[in-house]
Amino acid sequence: MITSSTSFLTRLSQSQNSWIQHRYLKVIRTGSEGSDDPETVLERVRQRLYNERDQDMAQEILKLFEQFPQDAWALAAHNIEIAGLSLSERKDRKQKRAAEFGQGYLSQQQPTERQTLLLQKLNYTGPIESKQHASDLIKQLLNNKN
Numbered sequence: 001m002i003t004s005s006t007s008f009l010t011r012l013s014q015s016q017n018s019w020i021q022h023r024y025l026k027v028i029r030t031g032s033e034g035s036d037d038p039e040t041v042l043e044r045v046r047q048r049l050y051n052e053r054d055q056d057m058a059q060e061i062l063k064l065f066e067q068f069p070q071d072a073w074a075l076a077a078h079n080i081e082i083a084g085l086s087l088s089e090r091k092d093r094k095q096k097r098a099a100e101f102g103q104g105y106l107s108q109q110q111p112t113e114r115q116t117l118l119l120q121k122l123n124y125t126g127p128i129e130s131k132q133h134a135s136d137l138i139k140q141l142l143n144n145k146n
Helices: 005-010 014-029 038-050 055-067 069-083 087-106 113-121 131-145
Strands: none
Touching: 005 014, 005 069, 014 038, 014 055, 014 069, 038 055, 038 069, 055 069, 087 131, 113 131
């Protein structure tokens, strides 16, 4: 079973995340023969990790490769796909993911006092579930008002 490319990254600290992403991408971006194959990328990343100066970090990540091979493979495949995109396509994708993340985050937060007051001013009397919900309601009510 192939998992999400982000599954492997969620197992890492922020510093490990940036560190390993750089190693994956370096292998892919060198354009070496076979770097469009996830297995080849993983093997080359492993080789780089064995030769890494920071062996503590490298060993932690190598353990994760062994424990979660499908996640590591999915991340390699994802990075290969991203490397093949144009700069504008990468920017668009990054903006879309940031927007999705932002909406997910805001959906878990309580609405602000300012949002609640504005909704009252707009004569909204229903429940307000989250910051994202409040934001959506405000947009909808302002659009209906115009």
